[in-house]
Amino acid sequence: MNSKMKRRLIVVTGVIVVVLAIVLAIVGSSGAAKTISVKDALESDLADERVQVSGNVVDNSFATVDGVLTFDIYDPDGGDPAQKLHVSYDGAASSTFGNGVTAICTGKIVEGEGGLELVCSELVTKCPSKYESATDALSVTSLLDYGDSIINTTVKLKGTVKAGTLTSAAESGEPRFVVVDASDASREIAVDYDGALADGISDGTSVVVTGSLEASGAFKATDVAQEG
Known part of the structure; x- marks a missing residue:
């Protein structure tokens, strides 16, 4: 092996050693807590x-x-x-x-x-999955059609989570999600909720929400569950 090849081998070996050191450092820093x-x-x-x-x-x-x-x-x-x-x-x-x-x-x-x-x-x-029967729950359309007569009345509401509307409870000022009528997606209600949502609730999930409609038009929820 000539001197040029030896120098090249030394350089390559050095690069490999440096890369390994970096990898080990990253693995070590992200190791099990x-x-x-x-x-x-x-x-x-x-x-x-x-x-x-x-x-x-x-x-x-x-x-x-x-x-x-x-x-x-x-x-x-x-x-x-x-x-x-x-x-x-x-x-x-x-x-x-x-x-x-x-x-x-x-x-x-x-x-x-x-x-x-x-x-x-x-x-x-x-958060463990939680299921609720939709029996006696109002659809979004039915709730909206009641108008002011149902404001501040505790009811169960059923519908599906509108895609792209789910937020964290930590995002103050934003509704937790929007629920739409299963038969008419143009009818929707914003839901305010500061509790934990089950892992299974995502875009398009059928939910049963317990709470009341406020004068602002938002639905203040005390409980949210998947329809089961």
């Missing part, structure tokens, strides 16, 4: 350690300011809602996000202004 509870996160010394904390979102604890979502979580299954961990997430939450949803938060524990908080880099939300 330590799974802990909210209680552990608040009581253990885990500063700057990558952790995964699962908890239920405290009702009405969330807000979005300058694109950063903040909320509090507590341990599910008998956990103390008063023992809560503050979470900040610089990203868009999925449409399932809302009061009571199970939030799986991966990131690092830091000392915030109000105490320990989790700076979240990955957020996954989960």
Whole structure:
């Protein structure tokens, strides 16, 4: 092997070593996080350690300011809602996000202004599927045809989720989704809801919504389920 080929081999080998080092660094930084509870996160010394904390979102604890979502979580299954961990997430939450949803938060524990908080880099939300019979539920057309006579009256509404309208409860000022009449898609009602949506609810899903029509024309929901 001549000297030119040797130099070329050394250069190629060097490039391979650098690439491998970068790959290993990326894999190492995104490796498995330590799974802990909210209680552990608040009581253990885990500063700057990558952790995964699962908890239920405290009702009405969330807000979005300058694109950063903040909320509090507590341990599910008998956990103390008063023992809560503050979470900040610089990203868009999925449409399932809302009061009571199970939030799986991966990131690092830091000392915030109000105490320990989790700076979240990955957020996954989960809510078990829930089904409701459409018996006695009004169609969108029927509800609209009642007019003002049905305002503030608790009813069940059935219809399908209009494509492209699903939002997170954290997106304040926006309806959670729009429901359209299954037989006439031109008839629709915006639905306000701040609870957790089941994973199975997406564009075109048939839903049964419990709540009441407000004077503004929006439907204020207290419960949303898939039609079953």
